[in-house]
Amino acid sequence: MDKIIKVVIALGGNALEDKSMPSTAEAQLEVVKRTCEYLAEISCTGYEIAIVHGNGPQVGRLLLASETAKDVTPAMPFDVCGAMTQGYIGYHIQQGLKHSLAKRNRILPVVTIVTQVVVNKNDQAFNNPTKPIGMFYTEEEAKRITDEKGYIMKEDAGRGWRRVVPSPMPEKIVEVDTIKRLWDSTIAIACGGGGIPVVENEDGSVEGIAAVIDKDLAAEKLAEDIGADILMILTEVEKVSINFKKPNQQDLSFMTVKEAEKYMEEGHFAPGSMLPKVMAAVKFVKSHPERKSIITSLYKSRDALNGLTGTVVQDN
Numbered sequence: 272m273d274k275i276i277k278v279v280i281a282l283g284g285n286a287l288e289d290k291s292m293p294s295t296a297e298a299q300l301e302v303v304k305r306t307c308e309y310l311a312e313i314s315c316t317g318y319e320i321a322i323v324h325g326n327g328p329q330v331g332r333l334l335l336a337s338e339t340a341k342d343v344t345p346a347m348p349f350d351v352c353g354a355m356t357q358g359y360i361g362y363h364i365q366q367g368l369k370h371s372l373a374k375r376n377r378i379l380p381v382v383t384i385v386t387q388v389v390v391n392k393n394d395q396a397f398n399n400p401t402k403p404i405g406m407f408y409t410e411e412e413a414k415r416i417t418d419e420k421g422y423i424m425k426e427d428a429g430r431g432w433r434r435v436v437p438s439p440m441p442e443k444i445v446e447v448d449t450i451k452r453l454w455d456s457t458i459a460i461a462c463g464g465g466g467i468p469v470v471e472n473e474d475g476s477v478e479g480i481a482a483v484i485d486k487d488l489a490a491e492k493l494a495e496d497i498g499a500d501i502l503m504i505l506t507e508v509e510k511v512s513i514n515f516k517k518p519n520q521q522d523l524s525f526m527t528v529k530e531a532e533k534y535m536e537e538g539h540f541a542p543g544s545m546l547p548k549v550m551a552a553v554k555f556v557k558s559h560p561e562r563k564s565i566i567t568s569l570y571k572s573r574d575a576l577n578g579l580t581g582t583v584v585q586d587n
């Protein structure tokens with residue numbers, strides 16, 4: 272490859288967890304090690320990468336664990352649980368990726384940056400929670416949890432019921448200069464879980480707020496800030512579909528910005544799952560014909576970079 276291509280990779284839930292395995296730290300490490308084989312392959316093909324991972328299941332479980340244990344030890348606030356997920360997921364990726372790179376004789380530092388992301392405290396999202404976190408429940412269980420704990424529960428893209436929390440838009444990455452400085456020499460794992468949501472005070476200080484930022488939208492912000500060429504969103508499906516799960520489902524290899532906007536308006540993408548991915552993909556390429564967004568699965572990531580599969584979004 273002649274020109275170095277900068278890629279920000281957003282890792283979805285299946286890159287960190289396998290539904291057939293227990294939700295333990297050990298199982299996560301095993302899955303992350305598999306994921307890192309794909310990431311190392313991309314890095315070894317000459318792409319410069321940064322990694323943004325999700326944390327929806329993990330932060331939901333940590334919050335629940337912390338709240339359940341509150342009679343024994345004080346519950347951890349929301350933002351602290353977000354920071355904890357960045358720490359332990361980043362730690363696993365560091366271990367896995369260093370090893371996968373070393374197997375390929377590529378010696379490159381891999382570091383996790385505990386990243387704060389500024390949101391607007393007046394963001395409408397605080398009045399309309401949409402971000403699913405934690406485990407899946409039946410409708411009956413969800414109703415009981417709402418009665419007992421006061422959580423807001425919603426159905427998640429035909430997969431079951433989950434707690435939903437506010438998910439404000441990412442406005443500014445506090446540690447962005449550090450990420451830029453590291454870029455040429457290091458693989459940075461940044462904005463994990465969308466970043467720890469913080470609001471800015473008048474004196475310039477920041478403080479945590481109860482929310483979970485969408486990691487695909489945070490990855491988009493990072494990709495813009497560092498001047499990436501490609502935003503690659505890795506999830507469970509190889510391609511984005513219209514009429515998803517209907518008899519006339521159509522998998523898409525390419526969407527222009529206009530087409531994607533039309534499909535969003537028509538409601539083809541589920542809020543809290545595919546919709547923020549398409550939103551992020553569109554935002555990154557809109558008015559930038561030289562940029563590319565790709566939505567595909569982890570397993571097809573290399574093929575998608577080679578133009579063989581995935582859904583590409585471009586403004587042309």
Ligand SMILES: Nc1ncnc2c1ncn2[C@@H]1O[C@H](COP(=O)(O)OP(=O)(O)O)[C@@H](O)[C@H]1O
Nearest residue numbers: 283284506507508511512515539540541544545
């Ligand atoms: N129109 C669509 N096309 C493809 N997948 C869709 C669509 N609408 C909803 N989905 C669902 O969204 C999922 C991706 O969202 P999610 O699992 O929340 O993301 P993540 O991989 O980041 O954890 C897909 O696996 C699929 O089940």
Ligand SMILES: NC(=O)OP(=O)(O)O
Nearest residue numbers: 325326327464485486
């Ligand atoms: N924070 C976030 O978007 O996490 P998931 O991708 O796991 O939902």
